[in-house]
Amino acid sequence: MNYKSTLIYLIISTLYLLTLKLVWIILSVLQGLEMTSITLEKNLILGLSISLLSILFGNKINLLIKNLGLSLVFTYIFYVINNVTPLWFYFGIFLIYFLFLNNIRNYDLKYLNQPHVIEKVTFKYITLFGIVFFSLVILFPFYIMLVTSFKTQASLLMNPLDFSLDFTKSFKEFFKSYFVVFKTYNFSRYILTSTIVSIGTVIITLLFAIPAAYAVARLNFFGKTFLSTSILIIYMFPAIVLVIPLYTIFSQLGLRNSISGLLIVYTATTLPVAIYMLQGYFKSIPKEIEDAALIDGHNWFGIILKIIIPLSLPAIASVALYVFMIAWNEFLFSLMFLDNPKTFTLSRAINYLSGDAETPRQFLMAGSVIVTLPILLIFIYFEKYLVGGLTSGSIKG
Amino acid sequence: MADKLSKIEKRTAYALILPAILLVFSIILFPIFANIWISFKEVELKDIRIPEPRAKKIIKSIPEDQTKLKIVYKLRNSSLLENITDVKLKDKLPANIEFVNIDPRCNFKSRTLSCSFGEWKAKYRENLEFIIYNVNGNLIDKKSLKSKKPKLSGKADNILLTTNFTLNNFKKVFFKNDFKDLLLTTFYFTFFGTLGAIIFGVLAAQLVNQKFSGRTFMRSILLFPYVGPVVALAYTWTLLLDPNSGTLNALLIKFQILDQPINLLGQKYLTFQFLGIDLKLRLALTTVIFFEIWRYFPLAFLFVLARLQAIPKDLYEASDVDGAGPLNKFFNITLPQITAIISILFMIRFIWNFNKFEDIFLLTGGASGTRTLPINVYEQGFAISNIGMGSAVSMVIVLILIIFMILYFKLIGKRANEL
Structure with a gap:
């Protein structure tokens, strides 16, 4: 022994x-x-x-x-x-x-x-x-x-350790915070805004990024190396140094408090990373396939649409999910640009709720669950793609 | 033929890239240059609105004389600070209208009333009144009179476009702003946040690289803190750490580890004795750093795990034959394989953490010794409403960032592309 x-x-x-x-x-x-x-x-x-x-x-x-x-x-x-x-x-x-x-x-x-x-x-x-x-x-x-989110402020203040749930309550009573958050605090509107902004950002980013990434990956033109290095550098510039000039410019142009303003900023800030991620994948597609298509008389537009996009769907899915995640979770710009509750995104709305010290914490947490749950579900469901997006793009974050 | 093809290729390339470049240029590069411009100006939040002349047209009937109407133009300068010069008003009126009286500054020709006022001082207000009647004696249609809005024009300085520059902002940033403390706090936060995240990331990666049941589940949940929205997570932590009714303090008191609740996010220093020496710990800053580690170690985890899984298995098998133990294997095989990725991660994460704003802002708002440079940008620009100062602070950030980037590209820039 x-x-x-x-x-x-x-x-x-x-x-x-x-x-x-x-x-x-x-x-x-x-x-x-x-x-x-x-x-x-x-x-x-x-x-x-x-x-x-x-x-x-x-x-x-x-x-x-x-x-x-x-x-x-x-x-x-x-x-x-x-x-x-x-x-x-x-x-x-x-x-x-x-x-x-x-x-x-x-x-x-x-x-x-x-x-x-x-x-x-x-x-x-x-x-x-x-x-x-x-x-x-x-x-x-x-x-x-x-x-x-299922407790009440009063009971939590009395005993902060009591997290037991009373399942005997009626359905309406049990999910009370959620009903309140949707009815009094208008969360359905914020969910809609967040969804529109996030999906809009994904679509516009892809529309801009796919052609640009293809050009960087495949075509020869003057300034190509310069461009691909600057993509990386631009991508390193943080939002906090853009916020003041963008705020002043957007104020003067009347783009603050508008969803389109938010869409422009989100698209521009995610574009470099999207191009960076996509061009890496496009380079890995064998060039012979395109050459064959060129001989068949397709132009570049046709090649992107008929060959590149179908072949790189997994990479596009990765980029899309990653961009969606960034847009859904984004806080700084929505804090700066939105001060009218009509245009709030979910993150901004929760921040607004917390600004009022009177807001009971169960409502704050119900809001937090509402903003967290979709992104976690998407993550779990599409884990493979999102992890792909994270590893190729998330030097940032 | 080949020449023509390459010309087409170039043209296509530019066409494909141009939209993206234009967008990125206008939203990212242009603001960075605008930032330099603003940082040399004394601009406050309220100066941003461009002053403009405004007029509201009101039509009043005159009870004694139904055929006549009174038009009142309520004129004002929208700005409380700036003058507007060369102000002009133009308003088109319906046909057959004549004026009873006319202001000397105005004239009425071919149905158009035009006035030129010269300069309006800041806060300027005036009610300009006219009485009009219809030439052919009919009643005047009020609706058609109201339907046209008066057009105003004027010249005003847009404070952002003037060319008075000053170095005051930078003087204030460096000498009146606790700059040393600011920089030190930022570096503490960045360094320990990055280091901690990488250490925990390596530990987690090493963990998931083992075989155990529930491994895929573990890998998923390890990414939760990074995937979840920062707003929700920060507020959850604030509730958790709340001194009065937070779960953590309540638990620690219940198990008699603490007598008094501690305000982990609101207390600047924690003094304690260690080996007979009084030590001071930046408590709130430490808590914020832990949140930062909690939220960003998943990234390091992801990268290190990818690297670990790429290490050839036969390396380990060979060392098994040699009779090496797990510790030996870790230091002699695993660690050398991940040092490259760790150093790249450290540089990149360092740059990103240096600019972290949301996490600190949501947890403490920069209070109790957690004021970092990015927080200061927000405070100066929007809490104190001094846009110029905020810009100057963010210029400091940009400068430090450029130094980091040069370092980064010199040290590991080329290898980063191999990732």
């Missing part, structure tokens, strides 16, 4: 188990569990013994029986030690034990004798910790956003 590696294995796995339990306790406290202190020593002993038992049993008995048995026994012990009420809490604890045992199923005394086993075990646990850490850190704010 390798004492050193066994000891390290025991310590790390105990810590890991403790982390899992802590996360579960925090989440349960948010659902109304009354547990203010965790007896650290007892939990450490519990963790140590379950890890030790697991490797001692090894694979001498059936894995499922071992895991189920150990989880049940230790859940019971946990219950005896802590003795707090709700049953679902222990169900979670049981699941954690079960998951944990499943994670360490490969470890037995023989395994711990292998070379580099300390590093291997540490790496494995770092991965496990990483999964827990990143999931918690990323999903927690989204969870708070979603749940807050």
Whole structure:
């Protein structure tokens, strides 16, 4: 038996188990569990013994029986030690034990004798910790956003930890914030504006970018290298240095508070990146196909329309989704250019709501859910394309 | 023939590119030059409106004499600050109308009333009144009288187009604006934000590069903070960190880690003791940096993961044969393979974070020691309404940016295209 590696294995796995339990306790406290202190020593002993038992049993008995048995026994012990009420809490604890045992199923005394086993075990646990850490850190704010939109300001001020949802409420009562946000705060209008602006930006950007990218990728003309370098440089200029001159110019031209003004700015700021992304893809299309089409008597317009576009649909989809995301999420220009509620985009509307300290937070969060949900759904559905767009274009952002 | 073809090719190329160039030029390049221009002028937000002469035409009946009507032109200078010179008014009236009295500045010829007023001072107002009657004694049709609007013209200086320049804005930026503090805060924010995002990005990429169940799910959610709209995420964080009713503070107090709630976004310094030394931490700035890391590590993650997955598997297999452990593998195989991408990422993200505005603006508005240069542009330009000052600050940003870009292109510009 390798004492050193066994000891390290025991310590790390105990810590890991403790982390899992802590996360579960925090989440349960948010659902109304009354547990203010965790007896650290007892939990450490519990963790140590379950890890030790697991490797001692090894694979001498059936894995499922071992895991189920150990989880049940230790859940019971946990219950005896802590003795707090709700049953679902222990169900979670049981699941954690079960998951944990499943994670360490490969470890037995023989395994711990292998070379580099300390590093291997540490790496494995770092991965496990990483999964827990990143999931918690990323999903927690989204969870708070979603749940807050179903609560009321008064109840949250009284007990900021009570995130339990009352599912017995009627449908209308349960989604009250959303009804209010749509009715009193006119969010349907803002959704429409945001959609028009985003889709409009995508279409106009593509209309301008596809021909330009084709020319940069394929045709020979004076100033080509200069142009392709300047695309990259222009693309690095941030919105904040454009905002004051654009504000003054747009004020004098009467383009502020208009959707067309916003469309112009969004298109111009996304054009360089769109051209940059598209020309890279166009270059990868074999030139012979075009030459054949040229001989067949197609002109360049026909080549773009009949060959380039159909062949590069995935790249165009990537660019379109990426541009859509930028336009949908954009905030700075909509803050500067829009001060009439009639032309607000969703982002600007939420900012406007928050400007009034009287706005209850559930309405603010309902608005936030409304602006976040579409873009996340689009992302999940088209993940492949959007990730493609992100990697080729999102040096910016 | 070949010559002709290449000529056509050139012409096509220009035709294809021109629309894009024109748009980018007018919305991105032209404003940058306009910025230089404005930064040397003393312009305030209220000066932006071009002064123009205005007139409102009102028709009044005269009760004693139904055949006559009174026309009142309510004249004013729209600007409270600027004079307008050479103001002229023109108004076309229906046929057969004569004036009872006429102002000496005006004359009436071939149905057109034309007046020239000379200069209108700022805030100028006047009611110009005429009495008119119909030559053939009929009643005057009020509607046709009202239907035409008077035309006004005048010359006014557009403050943006005058040529008085001054260095005052830049003097103020460098000497009266806590410039050192501003620059330092911006650099803290940028440096630690970028570094943190890359460290967490590498960790996350290393994580997702392992085999475990739920790996694709993990990869999706790791990108959420970047994909979500900044407004929604920033407000969620503000609620989460709120000192009075925020979840985080409530949790920390409930588990007796803190006695007092801390205002993570509203407190400038946090003093604490470490090894007997009193240390001061820029608390609000640190929180904002953490938000920045949270929101942008997905990008570093994405790039590093793509690189990691391109590392040939046989490298690892060979090292397995040699009996190398995971730590050894990471330092000797993985790390050398990703240093290039990390340095490129660092430069690019550094440039972008340097210009970050929304995140800080939404979280703290630049208060409690989080005022960076981009925030200052907004404050000067729109909160204090001094457009010229705002422009000057943004010029400073542009200059620093140009230095960064030169560095970037010198160091890794060519390799960036290989990405």
